[in-house]
Amino acid sequence: MIVTNSNVFLLQTKNTAYMFRRLESGHLEHLHYGGLLFPNKNDCLNHLDEVAAAVAPKHFNGAGNLNNYSDEHSSVMLEQLTLEMSSFGKGDIRDPFVELTYADGSSTVDFLYECHKVTDGKKPLSTLPSSYAEDVAVLDDKIQQLVVTLKDKEYGARLKLIYSVFPECDVITRSAVLSNESKEDIRIDRILSTCVDFNSPSHKFTSFHGRWADEMGKYESICSGGKVVSEELAAGESGSRSNPLVIVSSPSADDFSGDCYGFNLIYSGNHYEALSSNGNSMSRFVSGIQPVGFSWILAPGSKFEAPEAVMTYSDKGMNAMSINMQDFVREHIVRGTWKKKERPILINSWEASYFNITQNSLVSLAKEAKKCGIELFVMDDGWFGKRNNDNSSLGDWYENKKKLPGGIKELANKITDLGMSFGLWVEPEMVNEDSDLYRSHPEWAVTVPGHPHSKGRNQMNLDLTRDDVQDYVIDTMKKVFSSGKVSYVKWDMNRIFSDRYSTALAPEKQGEFQHRYYIGLYRIMKELTESFPEILFEGCSAGGNRFDLGILCYFPQIWGSDDTDAMCRVDIQRGYSYGYPASTIGAHVSACPNHQTLNTVPMETRFEVAAAGCFGYELNLCDMSEADKKLVSDQVEFYKKHRKLFQFGDYYRLPDNSYIIVSKDKTKAVAFVVEKNARPNNDYRCLRTVGLDDYKLYNMTGRKVPHSLKDFGSLVNTQTPIHVKQDGILHTIMDKVVNMSGEEQKETATGASFNNHGVALNSSFCGTGNNEGTRIMRTGDTRLYVFEEVK
Known part of the structure; x- marks a missing residue:
């Protein structure tokens, strides 16, 4: 839902809230992105101003060498504000949202609030792909769109900030449209898609990098000062080198706990994602088209659309954040005949x-x-x-x-x-x-x-x-x-x-x-x-x-x-x-x-x-x-x-490169376990699940995998009365005759026991024996375990 009294703007999903306000100077100050501010929706309109005042940073005094915005608003110093939109020229020296060069050569840009509009549904972009909201109304909350129009009165340029709220998957999207309403060309040197300022100095920045045939490696950096960047600089596509998906989180966040913000971009070209910190009390995240190598001549009467950025938040770690993103992609990005149709083998x-x-x-x-x-x-x-x-x-x-x-x-x-x-x-x-x-x-x-x-x-x-x-x-x-x-x-x-x-x-x-x-x-x-x-x-x-x-x-x-x-x-x-x-x-x-x-x-x-x-x-x-x-x-x-x-299903990452996929109704799941470094006497491996219904009873069945007698090499001689040459004729004949199917493991337990403790996997092979229950998992072996609700 979107609630506003024209001074404060609240965008709220099922579990998250996003708030900013209009200052007397006309700038938009970002106040909050995170957990709910109004669990009781009926309180929203009555207390918007009070909550905004309570959560907003208090700036009563100057800070030495900061610039005053203007004589009329001498207490406004843009560098110390958390902003919804930033530009160079009036005192904010951090990563800008927009850079323009006007016909007179000036690059001072000053967009101030002009008006706003809230509508039900979602209007798509006209030149670029964007998310959609057809026939979706969940939890009594319709998908809504907020458009805030800003104007640079000195030069006749207008900037529309577009916000769309998807309540059921805890996603908010942002975009921007720049219009030239002057009589001369404007050169766009940079226009991004989202800007989120944080009132905290230290965050973890997770991004995904690689090269051809070795993509999506996960890399983490703690940004407590300076800037961390993930970008596709000049390759011309979203690319193996850096994917536009990034995560900003609390430094200790992992898959199961911590504050996590997921960001992505609905765009296929060169992209730019950056997290910066002034080393004191503030951080800024920006994302959008890569500014390097980009410029655009905006003729009078024309407009430019920035790609749509996707944002989601969870206080329950990266798995919960990922579920939000995955649901959003399935429901509001993928479309057409194959949206929910099972893919053929x-x-x-x-x-x-x-x-x-x-x-x-x-x-x-x-x-x-x-x-x-x-x-x-x-x-x-x-x-x-x-x-x-x-x-x-x-x-x-x-x-x-x-x-x-x-x-x-x-x-x-x-x-x-x-x-x-x-x-x-x-x-x-x-x-x-x-x-x-x-x-x-x-x-x-x-x-x-x-x-x-x-x-x-x-x-x-x-x-x-x-x-x-x-x-x-x-x-x-x-x-x-x-x-x-x-x-x-x-x-x-x-x-x-x-x-x-x-x-x-x-x-x-x-x-x-x-x-x-x-x-x-x-x-x-x-x-x-x-x-x-x-x-x-x-x-x-x-x-x-x-x-x-x-x-x-x-x-x-x-x-x-x-x-x-x-x-x-x-x-x-x-x-x-x-x-x-x-x-x-x-x-x-x-x-x-x-x-x-x-x-x-x-x-x-x-x-x-x-x-x-x-x-x-x-x-x-x-x-x-x-x-x-x-x-x-x-x-x-x-x-x-x-x-x-x-x-x-819902995909949850588990430790040790494992995962579990759980059906939406939680009646069925499949877990994956991999052995990347086999060691002997591994009798204590436990598969602890995520996402099962605590109150349901499940049967767990391990997938039986085929083994070959040749997998045991010369160990066959410990069980035969005559010597068998490894990989020889007799060994080959025996391999065709002897059935060596893998271990069988079946368990029944509550979802709570699987989630909160886990299931002990069968004892592993250790060279001293083997039976039908022995788990043979060499380096490079995997196993699937299916969970089904007991009706």
Whole structure:
């Protein structure tokens, strides 16, 4: 709900409150973001001013070398205030929300309160994707929007601060729209999306960084003075180097306790998140478009929209904060046919065949997948133009008839005749120099005319700032998606940006390139997803790792990483869990040795790691043994049984890289345990759950995993009357005959006992014996435990 008396503004969700007030000078002073201020809603209007006065910092005296705002308001010193919006020029010297250069060269910006408006529902942004609030009214609280209009009276510029309140998931979003109502151009040098000032000097800043195939590493810094920054500086996308998701928390906060503020950005380009402290009593967090390399000429009568920022708070640690974020993404970001629809189990041809595909080889792979119960077949790269490697043909979106004699239509028919759905791979934003498209339209590639260009993966970016390029991508993709029974599209993006320049933009407007690129891309994605609402689109972009809320507004899921190594994916997918639900994360079982790391882990481990996401396989089933294909069939059957839970349950992180996913009604859960460093005599491992209903009774059943006699190596000789040579003929024969299934563990207890104490896992193997209850978990082994309510 939003309550205001025109001086104080209160935005309140189910469990959080956000408050600011208008000062006599016209500035907006931020007062509170955290727990509820009015648990009794009826008290709000009667006591707004009193509560605001009570929580506001008291500034009665000057502070030495601070600047007075004006003669009329000499007691206002902006540097010592917690502000809703900040700028340079009038005394606030901290990280600014907005920087402008007016026609006379002045960069002094002074936005003051003019008016405000509260409405039910939520109005979307017109140039950028944003959250939505269709048909949502929960807990008797409607989703509402507050727009506060500020004006710089000296220069005829208006700034609208837009707040939207989502009560049921404890989320507040912010954006800003700048309008030029003067008669001369205004240059925007910086415009961010949110600014939150804290009356405390020391916070922990958690951000997520990495590189290609090693994304979403979690990093923590304590900011007690100076500045900590997470940013994508110039790569041109949200990126593997720094995800726009960040957390600001109390220094001791962890997954289970502490004050936590989660922030994210509905944007796919270069981004900037910073937490700064003056080392005394204040901190400031800002987030938005990366200012470096950005500028925008705002003509008279025009406006500029900043991306929407997402904010949530919990006083119960990072798990509770993550649940808020995950619920918000599922309910108010992801949309369309696949919003709540269970994702199909797929087989992707990439790591099975790479570019070396033919119609016959693809159909053979699909037939094996169908036998295993897999539902969707995806033809990856190599099907178009003269594409036999990554040197050519991007942009030439017509079938290679040597590989596909009957084109997409015939192949799709053969796949669907098997009873499977058909999907394919595209990379529409790119072009190779060796392509018909580049030879016809070299001006469509992003290059600086007359200068050498830096390539990535032998390709160049198409200039999506241009309407004609956008139209080309839309038209060609419509033809591809209409050429057969296409049910799924993997939309890739395999390089970052360099030499950013558009021949369609004037020299003084080149700073607009990257933002205009994403406006163009969003237009393309919107038109295609609306034209093909039944297609499941997955944003791949693993080369750029463009995993963000902007893409999720159009594509309901994104490929998590080009690294399919299960042990790496444990950490990568755990990183995503801080702000993204499992239903948005593509995760596959691949071959071993793994193609990215050459590591080898059991097939069961690869399955149990990939199960916590949009699940599939990326290996050559045609080359697998019948025993391994039986394992795949068993895994597919298990996943189908628990698919809704894996994809749409509440995901809680547990210690030691474990997790538990709990259904919304708390009748069912699945917990994951991993062994990253096996030690002997580990009889005391306890699985302590989170999120189960204390008052329910649950049956817990461990997933029985297959073992091989060969797993025990030469230990077999302690149980045989004759010597058996390890990996010899006799050993191989015995392995085929002897059944070595894993331990069985079944327990029944209350949710309270599982939550408050945990369940002792079976005794581990220690070299001195083995029975049907012995837990064999080597380094790299995992285990799933299913909890079901006893009716």
